[in-house]
Amino acid sequence: MKKVAGFAVILILAGFLTLYGDGLEGLFNISPFGGFAFPIGDMADGDLQNPRAIYRKSGYEFGISTEGFFEPGIGVGLNFRYAVFDSKELEGFSPDDKLQTINIGVHMKSVFFLESI
Numbered sequence: 001m002k003k004v005a006g007f008a009v010i011l012i013l014a015g016f017l018t019l020y021g022d023g024l025e026g027l028f029n030i031s032p033f034g035g036f037a038f039p040i041g042d043m044a045d046g047d048l049q050n051p052r053a054i055y056r057k058s059g060y061e062f063g064i065s066t067e068g069f070f071e072p073g074i075g076v077g078l079n080f081r082y083a084v085f086d087s088k089e090l091e092g093f094s095p096d097d098k099l100q101t102i103n104i105g106v107h108m109k110s111v112f113f114l115e116s117i
Contacts, residue, residue, distance in 0.1 A: 025072050034062035037083040043099075046088050056099055059085035065107075073111040080104055 037059045038044075045053035060083070067077035081103040087096070 025069055027069050029067045029069070029075070029077075031065045031067075032062070033065060034060070037061040037085060039085055043085070054099065055088040056085040057088050059083060059098075063103075067107075067109050069109075069111075075109045075111075077107055077109060078104065079107060 039054070039056040039058070042050065042052040043054045043056050046055055047053055061081055063079060063081035065077060065079040067075040069075035081101075083101045083103070085099040085101075087098070
């Protein structure tokens, strides 16, 4: 229940932090985000014969993204993401740990404006 409530708060905040207008040049944007995280590849593998398997199931993530606009509708930014994955229960083995990751990235953003109402 705590995860659902936290996700709802992030969605509400994201709605209030949306930028409007047709001239974003020189402006700065901060956007919180969150959601589900799905392991893939060896991280999701539950095969005990695979030496690289990490035995993880779905988790959650949240973070913040910032952008600075240097052209009308075009900007660059940084994003910080924290994700948590619980462990899979295997035959006779029930690990009680969590895999936690922190990701930092750089991105570009392009904003297309619709006609004003």
